[in-house]
Amino acid sequence: MAITSANQLELLQTAEAVAREKMIDPGLVVEAMEESLARAAKSRYGADMDIRVSIDRKTGRATFTRVRTVVPDDELENYQAELTVEQAKQYLENPQIGDEIKDEVPPVELGRIAAQSAKQVILQKVREAERDRQYDEFKDRVGTIINGVVKREEYGNVIVDIGRGEGILRRNEKIGRETYRPNDRIRCYIKDVRREVRGPQVFLSRTAPEFMAELFKMEVPEIYDGIIEIKAVARDPGSRAKIAVISYDSSIDPVGACVGMRGSRVQAVVNELQGEKIDIIPWNDDQPTFLVNALQPAEVSKVVLDEDAGKIEVVVPDEQLSLAIGRRGQNVRLASQLTGLDIDILTEAEESERRQAEFAERTKLFMDSLDLDEFFAQLLVSEGFTNLEEVAYVDVDELLVIDGVDEETATELQARARDVLEEANRSALAHARELGVEDSLVDFEGLTPQMIEALAEDGVKSLEDFATCADWELAGGWTTVNGERVKDDGVLEKFDVSLEEAQNLVMTARIQLGWVDPADLASDEEETEVEEESEA
Known part of the structure; x- marks a missing residue:
């Protein structure tokens, strides 16, 4: 086959036909032909030569050109595709580094092997263009529903013809009892589209929650319009x-609209x-x-x-x-x-048992700590008192509403509670000092002796140690691991320290140590407020 003897328009006609069949740009097919002819020309004239082919988009005439580039003397390596400035003066008046000298060469005769190679290049380029087109088409349709036809089943996975490509419905994305045969029509949700070596892969799903949401959007006009x-x-x-x-x-x-007249809308989804x-x-x-x-x-x-x-x-x-x-x-x-x-989920009986257990536990606390009889301790619990701090520091009037409690009794109750708390504070502080707690932490405002003791037992013994703690390490929190919420225990969690309180305590410690400038915090807060206002 020789380009000179072939009908020159045949190249363009072939490119048009291939592009129409594969639904790609004809220009891409012509570029593939140019590259394949250039490769064939190199095999004829020499692999070291820089041979380029240009096909006229109107006439189909193929022009073969040899290109040589001007390079510095010390960089000349390929004598077939490069030449020095001195050598270039034979062709150009004032040659510069990087200039190209182009000479048209005779068209090559394509032998059987060269023609086969050219065909492979064209097919490869067309295949790549087709894959790019498929990817560009389906990547924008992720999150939508598509109709397809079942082609075959492989190892439990269903291969679906989705028009200009194939999609895969994996075994775990099928609804349990569904079975499919070739040529069955199927409706799926496009979950993901990925570029892979073998071409774009379209992953389908029928189990995704979004699939059901999209089905309702199709059946309920109010959802499609944004009213619901x-x-x-x-x-x-x-x-x-x-x-x-x-x-x-x-x-x-909203419920009635989704159900529809006599359940017609929801039944279509079902x-x-x-x-x-x-x-x-x-x-x-x-x-x-x-x-x-x-x-x-x-x-x-x-x-x-x-x-x-x-x-x-x-x-x-x-x-x-x-x-x-x-x-x-x-x-x-x-x-x-x-x-x-x-x-x-608890039954009313289980909740009642738990409340009774809590009632008994608080009653025992007041009996043991305040030296009260059971009846009087139960009165305190019934009135909503849950711990000694509430009894010790509540307004006296709140104790006087209890039957049988006068001002003298209330004062005595508070005195006993304070004595117990002060003794517990002294004991906790003494234990903390035995563990090596420094005065910088003891004198830090916002921490009780029991908190300081708990910190010391956890290895936090100075204000510097405390300032390096994260808020969740103090207040506790929750972390999601493999889709499950896992509890992170906080050192001060048993003292009902919230995450916000922990943040404030740690930040105050850092300011006292000079690690953080309060002016920087103020500017950050102002920027945050401005951003929130602009978003609003």
Whole structure:
């Protein structure tokens, strides 16, 4: 095959046909042809030569050009593709480093091997262009639903024809009892698109919570229009799901809109998810209220929220316990996923037992510490007193409301409580000093003797040691490890020191030591306020 003898327009016609078939830019195919012809020319004229080919986009004429670059004398290495300034003067009047001298050379005759090589180059370039096009097309569709046709199944994974490419529905992304045969139509959620050596990989899912949210968006016009928003979704794929919705139009009921007339809208989603039962729950910014909704159909008697720990205790009637927990813990697990809280469920009987145990424990504390009889100690607990500090430093009037307590009795109670606390403080401080606590920590305002003792037992014995502590090391906190919340115990956690209080204590210590300039803190706070105002 020789370029000179071939129909020159045939090159352009071939490029157009390939580009149309693969749905890529014809210019990319022509560039691949130019590169393949240049390689063939190098095999004819010599691999050291810099041969370039240009195909005219209108006529299809291929021009072969030899290019030589002007380089400094000491850098001349390739005599076929480079020449010195002195040598270049034969071709240019005033040659400069980097100038190129181009000479047209005769077109080459493509033998069978050269033609095959050229074909491979073109195919490779076309394949790369096709992969780039597929990636660019699908990467912007991540987070949407796509319809496809099942092509085959490999090791439990389903390969899906999604139009201009293939997607893979992994075994763990299929709803449990689903089976597919070739040519079955399938609807999936595009979870991820990645570039890989073998081309772009489109990963599909039918178990993702977002899949159900997108299905509702398709079935409920109010969600698509933004009048109703899906705030949270939790799924046990193929079995049960909970979805929380809120309406920004007071005239529209979000739950009713999602259910539809005679359940038509929700039923369409249920059918797509192979009969998965769906609880539609009204969203509420108040977490306890939202949790009560999330635990439907179970009834809730009481909710106790611990925001710092991200935990919540739910008390339900004894006969509602199994309903609240659900089959194999499904109901409470989905409610936990929906709210983002760890949920402990107690029956009313269990909560009553716990309250009785706490009552007995506090009664014993007052009996032993204040030398009171059981009846009087129970009166204190009944009035809401939980520790000696409350008794010692509360306003006397709050003690006088207790039956049988006059001013003299109240004063005596407070005196006893203060004596016990002062003795405990002396003992704690003495123990801390035995452990080697320095005066700098003892004199630091904001720490009680018991706190100083706890710090000393943990190895914090000076103000410098204290200033290096992180707030969570003092107040405790929670860390998410492998999707599970893990408790981090704080040194001062048992003294009810909050994270904010721990931050303030540590920062005060750093300022006293001169590690932090208060002026810098003030400027940082001003910048934060300005940023918040601008965002608002």
